[in-house]
Amino acid sequence: MKHTMFSLKKFDYKKIRNIKDKTVRKILLGFGLTAVIFIILILAFLLMEGLPFFFNGDSIDFFTGDVWDPSSPNIPRYGILPMVLGTFLVTLGAIVIAVPIGVGCSIYLAEIAHPKIRETLKPVIEILAGIPSVVYGFFALVVLSAWIDDFFHSTTRLNALTGSIMLAVMMLPIIISLSEDAIRSVPREMKEASLALGLTKWDTIRGVVIPAALSGITAAIILGVARAIGETMTVLMATGNAPVISFDMLTSMRTMTATIAVEMGEVPFGSIHYHALFAVGIVLFVITFVINFIADKVMKRFREKY
Amino acid sequence: MKWKKIKEHIIYSLLRLTGLFIVCALAVLLFYIISGGMGKMSWDFLSSFPKDGMMSGGIFPMIIGTLSLMTLTMLIALPIGTLSAIYLVEYAKPGRFTDAIRLAVHNLAGVPSIVYGLLGLGLFVVFLGLGLSLISAALTLAIMVLPIIIASSQEALRAVPQNIREGALALGSTKWETTRYHVLPYALPGMMTGSILALSRAAGETAPIIMTGAAFYITHLPSSIFDEFMALPYSIYTLATQSSNVEATRPTIFGAILVLLLIVLCMNLVAIIARNYYRKKYRW
Amino acid sequence: MSEDIEIETKNLNLWYGDKQALKNINMKIPEEKVTAVIGPSGCGKSTLIRCFNRMNDIIDCCRVKGTILIDGKDIYNKKMDVVELRKNVGMVFQKPNPFPKSIYENIAYAPRIHGLKNKKKLNKAVEKCLKQAFIWDEVKDRLGDSAKSLSGGQQQRLCIARALAVEPEILLMDEPCSALDPIATAKIEELIRYLSKEYTVVIVTHNMQQAARVSDYTAYMYIGELIEFGKTKQIFENPYEESTENYITGRFG
Numbered sequence: 001m002k003h004t005m006f007s008l009k010k011f012d013y014k015k016i017r018n019i020k021d022k023t024v025r026k027i028l029l030g031f032g033l034t035a036v037i038f039i040i041l042i043l044a045f046l047l048m049e050g051l052p053f054f055f056n057g058d059s060i061d062f063f064t065g066d067v068w069d070p071s072s073p074n075i076p077r078y079g080i081l082p083m084v085l086g087t088f089l090v091t092l093g094a095i096v097i098a099v100p101i102g103v104g105c106s107i108y109l110a111e112i113a114h115p116k117i118r119e120t121l122k123p124v125i126e127i128l129a130g131i132p133s134v135v136y137g138f139f140a141l142v143v144l145s146a147w148i149d150d151f152f153h154s155t156t157r158l159n160a161l162t163g164s165i166m167l168a169v170m171m172l173p174i175i176i177s178l179s180e181d182a183i184r185s186v187p188r189e190m191k192e193a194s195l196a197l198g199l200t201k202w203d204t205i206r207g208v209v210i211p212a213a214l215s216g217i218t219a220a221i222i223l224g225v226a227r228a229i230g231e232t233m234t235v236l237m238a239t240g241n242a243p244v245i246s247f248d249m250l251t252s253m254r255t256m257t258a259t260i261a262v263e264m265g266e267v268p269f270g271s272i273h274y275h276a277l278f279a280v281g282i283v284l285f286v287i288t289f290v291i292n293f294i295a296d297k298v299m300k301r302f303r304e305k306y
Numbered sequence: 307m308k309w310k311k312i313k314e315h316i317i318y319s320l321l322r323l324t325g326l327f328i329v330c331a332l333a334v335l336l337f338y339i340i341s342g343g344m345g346k347m348s349w350d351f352l353s354s355f356p357k358d359g360m361m362s363g364g365i366f367p368m369i370i371g372t373l374s375l376m377t378l379t380m381l382i383a384l385p386i387g388t389l390s391a392i393y394l395v396e397y398a399k400p401g402r403f404t405d406a407i408r409l410a411v412h413n414l415a416g417v418p419s420i421v422y423g424l425l426g427l428g429l430f431v432v433f434l435g436l437g438l439s440l441i442s443a444a445l446t447l448a449i450m451v452l453p454i455i456i457a458s459s460q461e462a463l464r465a466v467p468q469n470i471r472e473g474a475l476a477l478g479s480t481k482w483e484t485t486r487y488h489v490l491p492y493a494l495p496g497m498m499t500g501s502i503l504a505l506s507r508a509a510g511e512t513a514p515i516i517m518t519g520a521a522f523y524i525t526h527l528p529s530s531i532f533d534e535f536m537a538l539p540y541s542i543y544t545l546a547t548q549s550s551n552v553e554a555t556r557p558t559i560f561g562a563i564l565v566l567l568l569i570v571l572c573m574n575l576v577a578i579i580a581r582n583y584y585r586k587k588y589r590w
Numbered sequence: 591m592s593e594d595i596e597i598e599t600k601n602l603n604l605w606y607g608d609k610q611a612l613k614n615i616n617m618k619i620p621e622e623k624v625t626a627v628i629g630p631s632g633c634g635k636s637t638l639i640r641c642f643n644r645m646n647d648i649i650d651c652c653r654v655k656g657t658i659l660i661d662g663k664d665i666y667n668k669k670m671d672v673v674e675l676r677k678n679v680g681m682v683f684q685k686p687n688p689f690p691k692s693i694y695e696n697i698a699y700a701p702r703i704h705g706l707k708n709k710k711k712l713n714k715a716v717e718k719c720l721k722q723a724f725i726w727d728e729v730k731d732r733l734g735d736s737a738k739s740l741s742g743g744q745q746q747r748l749c750i751a752r753a754l755a756v757e758p759e760i761l762l763m764d765e766p767c768s769a770l771d772p773i774a775t776a777k778i779e780e781l782i783r784y785l786s787k788e789y790t791v792v793i794v795t796h797n798m799q800q801a802a803r804v805s806d807y808t809a810y811m812y813i814g815e816l817i818e819f820g821k822t823k824q825i826f827e828n829p830y831e832e833s834t835e836n837y838i839t840g841r842f843g
């Protein structure tokens with residue numbers, strides 16, 4: 001050993017350090033595994049509690065039956081269709097409202113708004129995203145439903161439209177912030193090339209920026225939709241919760257999430273009804289998982305492009 | 307040419323309107339809540355038990371319930387979430403297993419909260435026999451926020467440039483020393499920001515706790531983690547939908563909402579300010 | 591060759607996934623001399639020197655076959671302690687990568703983790719390393735400042751000082767000047783010449799003149815293979831291989 005200017009070799013911390021390093025690695029691995037186990041448990045328990053329904057209950061009626069009436073004294077019926085329809089219509093309504101406003105706002109923020117306006121709008125969006133869903137639900141129940149009633153003179157104050165509008169407001173922060181990111185990550189050279197050809201700013205936005213960001217915007221919308229489908233409290237409090245098949249947005253409807261929330265509190269553990277609600281949970285899980293998966297793939301494709 | 311200008315003008319105005327819509331939505335929401343709840347705000351309201359079937363009195367047990375639920379959730383989710391993120395980013399070798407974890411973590415962040423509620427009911431309340439309790443609800447919320455905490459922590463860790471790690475390793479640091487002294491100090495603010503945001507989301511969650519331990523009305527505070535508890539979001543929900551006297555309970559609901567919003571938004575605010583501060587501080 | 595051998599590679603092969611990046615490298619790097627590794631970009635220069643302190647370990651898809659002896663010990667042996675190895679084989683990177691801490695902390699960090707806790711000795715060590723790296727005079731009054739406040743050239747010399755603080759015997763440098771201006775480069779070259787009195791230096795560069803100026807030996811690589819290795823004077827004036835000559839003259843011309 002030649003260089004011993006401050007005699008490091010005299011201190012031999014090597015062994016302690018190595019032991020420490022190895023121990024920490026093991027501890028961290030342990031925590032990593034815990035997280036994995038938790039995640040596996042979600043699947044395991046959904047299946048464990050939901051699958052018995054398919055063995056004992058009437059699983060054909062579950063997917064095709066148009067009546068959900070688990071507490072009927074005669075024949076309890078477990079048809080999921082009314083709730084799937086409810087979820088579908090309420091979500092569709094929310095999409096129709098939220099997508100134009102959301103995408104429009106993201107274009108405005110990313111391309112048009114003065115930086116100062118942008119800096120003030122961003123926290124507004126973050127606050128909207130942070131408001132708990134029960135608060136939105138309460139607002140829909142008390143304020144929004146009265147407005148809708150005044151405007152449409154609907155037969156029921158709580159209806160699908162109320163739920164859709166409220167959900168739209170809740171979806172907006174997701175759609176706006178993710179779309180804005182997508183639009184902003186379009187390379188500046190592309191925009192400059194278009195502007196240099198003498199196109200106006202709007203032509204550039206429409207012809208170059210939006211097409212380039214389209215897959216990112218799509219992913220943002222899909223994620224917003226997943227949020228809407230999974231939202232519980234807002235629809236529970238806003239849509240009136242009647243499990244009927246109807247295409248009228250001004251009637252009461254009930255979503256899958258609301259059904260679980262309303263009924264789970266009152267069922268005896270282990271009953272068919274209990275397992276049926278887990279079966280609804282499985283359907284919900286599969287739908288949202290697939291949607292998120294698709295959004296992820298679309299987003300990845302977008303990222304690879306730039 | 308002129309027509310085109312007018313058309314663009316109209317489009318720009320429409321886009322501007324969408325921005326205005328967002329601001330109005332928040333303003334209207336906050337206006338109703340603040341004007342409805344402000345009158346209720348008093349020390350008495352915050353510190354006393356509800357009376358007369360919750361038509362009067364305060365919301366003290368709900369506040370305590372929500373805060374203890376948050377604390378417990380944090381104690382469970384924070385170590386598991388951040389430490390497994392460190393494992394995934396700094397230690398895990400790429401392969402099928404790691405990919406599977408990444409995929410799961412990523413996609414589970416989008417699973418509806420009610421599904422987590424089902425899990426909590428099946429696993430903690432029934433299977434593990436923890437019953438309807440604070441601990442069941444906290445475990446459920448912890449699992450719910452875990453994917454978010456892991457994802458944001460991973461992002462924060464990845465933001466530390468690789469050449470800093472190489473520099474430390476080349477000096478003969480062990481893997482842990484490198485992580486501890488040269489990665490964590492710079493990733494920690496980001497990790498905490500993401501975690502606070504995730505927890506603030508949990509604070510306002512209602513659906514999962516309906517099934518795992520929140521109670522409509524109890525006369526005492528939870529004495530242990532195995533007790534049922536009252537929580538602000540659940541009380542808001544039950545009072546708003548199940549009360550027999552709507553007009554009489556409404557001020558209490560508004561008051562509870564205002565308090566819940568303050569808790570949630572304060573957490574958000576802390577997280578956002580911290581993020582902006584550290585974003586400026588460490589520019590690699 | 592008359593000198594003692596510090597690093598010896600025997601049939602060294604390396605793959606990134608399926609792609610072979612080093613093919614049968616056999617070379618003997620002499621002690622207390624400067625050895626330059628030159629070759630077109632992507633030929634495996636960085637990969638080669640990153641084998642000497644097993645920095646490639648952190649790249650997951652990387653696989654190594656063959657032997658590397660340092661001081662006669664096989665560093666890819668299972669029993670080899672990587673931490674100990676890296677303490678003995680310092681490295682300076684292409685882009686200066688000081689820790690975002692104070693100048694003092696950058697230097698003091700390594701001796702401290704290696705067990706030097708005494709405050710006075712630590713101060714002495716920091717001073718000595720900074721002096722050795724010709725940067726002491728520029729920073730002695732601002733040791734508490736952030737290392738990021740230094741210029742690029744100063745940052746790189748700080749990184750060299752930081753590497754010296756673990757008392758290595760070998761110093762690996764991967765294009766240490768490619769991000770620097772000519773004046774800063776001249777300073778570092780002078781420093782390298784000075785360090786070679788005590789250290790074995792292996793420097794990767796794609797600047798021919800730099801290789802000619804600072805090195806005693808030169809290795810010329812081409813697409814993962816070691817084409818030629820010898821005294822710098824001989825390689826530059828009278829290369830055996832045509833490929834070497836083309837590369838060198840091409841760059842000089």
Ligand SMILES: Nc1ncnc2c1ncn2[C@@H]1O[C@H](COP(=O)(O)OP(=O)(O)O)[C@@H](O)[C@H]1O
Nearest residue numbers: 606611629630631632633634635636637638649
């Ligand atoms: N981390 C890596 N993963 C995969 N391939 C790599 C990696 N690093 C380098 N390579 C490949 O190995 C070859 C040699 O690279 P490198 O040693 O960096 O060349 P040089 O330093 O001579 O420019 C290149 O073809 C490069 O693409």
Ligand SMILES: [Mg+2]
Nearest residue numbers: 635636637764
């Ligand atoms: Mg290189």
